[in-house]
Amino acid sequence: MTTAVGSRLVALDVPSPPPGRRMRLGAADTAALLHRELLIWLRNPAFIFFTVIQPVMFVLLFRYVFAGAIPVSVPGGYVDFLMPGIIAQSAAFASFATAISLARQLQRGVIDRFKAMPMARSAVLLGRLTADTLRIVVTLLVILGVGYAVGFRFHQGAVPAIVMMLLGVAFGVTICTVSAYVGLAIKDEESVGSFGLVWLFPLTFVSSAFVPVQKMPGWLQAFAKNQPVTIVIDEMRSLALGGPLALHAWESAVWLAGIVAVFVPLAVRAYRRAA
Numbered sequence: 464m465t466t467a468v469g470s471r472l473v474a475l476d477v478p479s480p481p482p483g484r485r486m487r488l489g490a491a492d493t494a495a496l497l498h499r500e501l502l503i504w505l506r507n508p509a510f511i512f513f514t515v516i517q518p519v520m521f522v523l524l525f526r527y528v529f530a531g532a533i534p535v536s537v538p539g540g541y542v543d544f545l546m547p548g549i550i551a552q553s554a555a556f557a558s559f560a561t562a563i564s565l566a567r568q569l570q571r572g573v574i575d576r577f578k579a580m581p582m583a584r585s586a587v588l589l590g591r592l593t594a595d596t597l598r599i600v601v602t603l604l605v606i607l608g609v610g611y612a613v614g615f616r617f618h619q620g621a622v623p624a625i626v627m628m629l630l631g632v633a634f635g636v637t638i639c640t641v642s643a644y645v646g647l648a649i650k651d652e653e654s655v656g657s658f659g660l661v662w663l664f665p666l667t668f669v670s671s672a673f674v675p676v677q678k679m680p681g682w683l684q685a686f687a688k689n690q691p692v693t694i695v696i697d698e699m700r701s702l703a704l705g706g707p708l709a710l711h712a713w714e715s716a717v718w719l720a721g722i723v724a725v726f727v728p729l730a731v732r733a734y735r736r737a738a
Contacts, residue, residue: 488583489583489585489586489589492582492583492586492590493583493585493586493589493590493593494590495582495586495590496586496587496589496590496591496594497590497593497594499590500590500591500594501594501597504594504598510560511598511601514557514560514598514602515601515602515605515606517553517556518549518552518553518556518602518606519605519606519609521549521552521553522545522546522549522606522609522610522613523609523613525541525545525549525673526541526542526545526613526614527613529673530542530545533673533674533678535675537700537704538618538704538705539614539615539616539618539704540614542610542613542614542615543614543615543616543618543703543704544675544700544704545615545673546606546607546610546615546703547627547631547696547699547700547702547703547704548670548671548672548673548696548700549606549610549672550603550606550607550610550627550628550631550699551631551634551667551672551692551695551696551699552667552672552692553602553603553606553635554599554602554603554631554632554634554635554638555634555635555638555663555666555667555692556663556667557595557598557599557602557635557639558595558635558638558639558641558642558659558663559642559656559659559663560595560598561591561592561595561639561642561643561646562642562643562645562646562649562655562656562658562659563646563652563655563656563659564591564646565591565643565646565647566646566647566649566650566651566652566654566655567652569646569647569650569737570650570651570652574587574734574737584734584735585731587734588643588730588731588734591643592636592639592640592643595635595636595639596632596635596636596639599631599632599635599636599639600632603628603631603632603635604628607628617703618703618704618705619702619703619704619705623702623703624702624703626702627699627702627703630695630698630699630702630715631699633719634695634719637719637722637723638663638722640722640723640726640727640730641722641726642659643726643730644726644729644730644733645658645659647730647733647734647737648729648733650737666690666691666692667692669683669686669687669690670687670690670692670693670696671687671693671696671697671700672692672693672696676688676693691715691718691719691722694711694714694715694718695711695715695718695719697711698711698712698714698715
């Protein structure tokens with residue numbers, strides 16, 4: 464900090480607040496930015512509507528158009544096979560908004576204004592991710608309700624059902640960290656939207672979301688079986704329908720933790736360098 468003494472600028476040594484106070488101030492800044500995002504959504508409800516309507520269309524399309532053409536051997540038939548995949552895919556696709564919003568804020572100078580304010584630097588990303596977590600929760604609950612309306616049922620009771628939904632939310636938030644980095648690194652809103660289609664669509668469709676991996680060509684199965692989307696969906700499906708949990712549980716945890724460990728520092732670095 465500087466102050467004017469006569470015609471000179473003299474630096475003042477302002478002590479840094481203690482760690483506990485810094486954490487409280489950072490939490491307050493995060494809450495303020497979360498409130499800002501929620502107000503934006505309340506004033507533009509069409510955004511939430513279109514976020515939800517796409518996965519609902521996927522549920523209806525695959526349930527009533529493609530179900531008869533995709534044989535599966537699971538309890539409850541194709542709709543019970545489908546819903547864990549739809550929930551995971553919808554959580555991942557919800558991350559598009561993270562990248563697009565951050566790129567838009569960069570283009571409009573909002574990020575620069577945030578940096579000039581006396582607020583915690585981490586609050587921008589934490590506020591954004593917290594808001595997106597709430598949006599993912601709402602989206603997945605709506606999709607689950609639609610799934611129940613078209614015949615989906617859990618077969619393992621309430622606790623595995625709750626764990627499955629929490630895993631879906633965790634998967635979506637993990638992909639949001641990737642999208643945060645993409646939005647801050649690419650910076651252009653239109654380019655970010657196009658890039659999201661390039662990397663996320665193949666990962667979700669070349670997985671066990673909609674068809675058993677065994678139905679794919681042999682050369683494609685090796686990739687489909689071992690990529691993170693399939694591993695998370697298989698764990699979610701085991702929680703919903705029954706099946707071995709241990710293998711995919713630790714694999715899912717490793718994948719999600721690894722993605723977060725890589726892309727959170729990259730997103731923070733991109734935010735610091737953004738201008």
